Amino acid sequence: MAPKIRENLAFRRVAGELFIVDAAASRLHELNGPAALIWEGLAAGKSEPRIISELLAEFEVSEKEARSDLREFLGELSKSGLIL
């Protein structure tokens, strides 16, 4: 089961980049490429295997790399307090 995005965050994809506004912390986060795809996957409630298969379809990475990138990025999101 994939982690959940914290409540009270506003996000939109604009000009190819994904912008996340964390009003409570007065912070703006910007994501692009695989990171944006992962975030949108989490936002849509997709499972980790599904997000990995989308990363494989969209970017030239091996399954091992995709899995490792996803784990690393989820760790960063957790540290930033953006996911539960």
Added chain:
Amino acid sequence: MTARPAPVFFETAGLAAAFDFPEAAFRGLVARRYEKFPAAAAPFYRFSALSIPGSQAPFRPAVREERGILRLKRGDFDCVLDLKTGSGVLKAALRVQTFDSFLRSFYSWALLREGGMLLHSAGLLKGGKACLFLGKSGAGKSTLSKLAAFVPHPSSLIPHPSPGAEVISDELNLVRFEKGRFVVYGSPFWGEMRNEGRQGVWPLAKVFILKKAKRNKISAAVPGEALRLLLRCLMNFSKSTETSAAALDNAAALLAGAEFARLEFTNKDAGFLNLI
């Protein structure tokens, strides 16, 4: 029996408000400061305004919207507004600066709801169209505005030509989307230039990302950079998800619907006016 003083009617960005002041001193202060911004339309918002003691701390206003009630609170003002009826009570320290801060907070919230925004920017009027120059403190908004208006330094002995552009505001400008285009309204909110402003509405020609430099130069703006700066320059004191989403949506709409460019400008003269 004493006659109740007439309310002060205020309007900018097409949003009118009426203020009832039981105290003549408070009324006089506000009426004088905003006399160039009378309401043309019937006001939807109506406030009873009372003076209270209070210091500016905390300086940053807290804006909360809950169950149809809007609360705007700072050390020197406290406002509760019923959003269904448009009626509210404002308690504020008897100072023009306090009332101005309240208006800025209130209009920043109201404009986001209306698809617009209050932007930290310099606004110039040239050829009947408005240009906005985005920048936070120190970016050069006031410098650029003074150059555009040819405001001489007090010690300057050099004669100055007539202004090449009218300054709409050197600090905060009001933007709305109307009839398929973005427009800029006359602003009563000023920075260093301390003007009173005037009412008006003008089509938005261009938005510039401002940068101080050794020479004047225009270049293309990168969308990501423009949106990042827009969000930083957009005044929003609310921490609600809805308001953050509105800020993102409105900024994205402005990015899509208006022309953006980078302006590097020198503080030597107003030569940048020939480039915009």
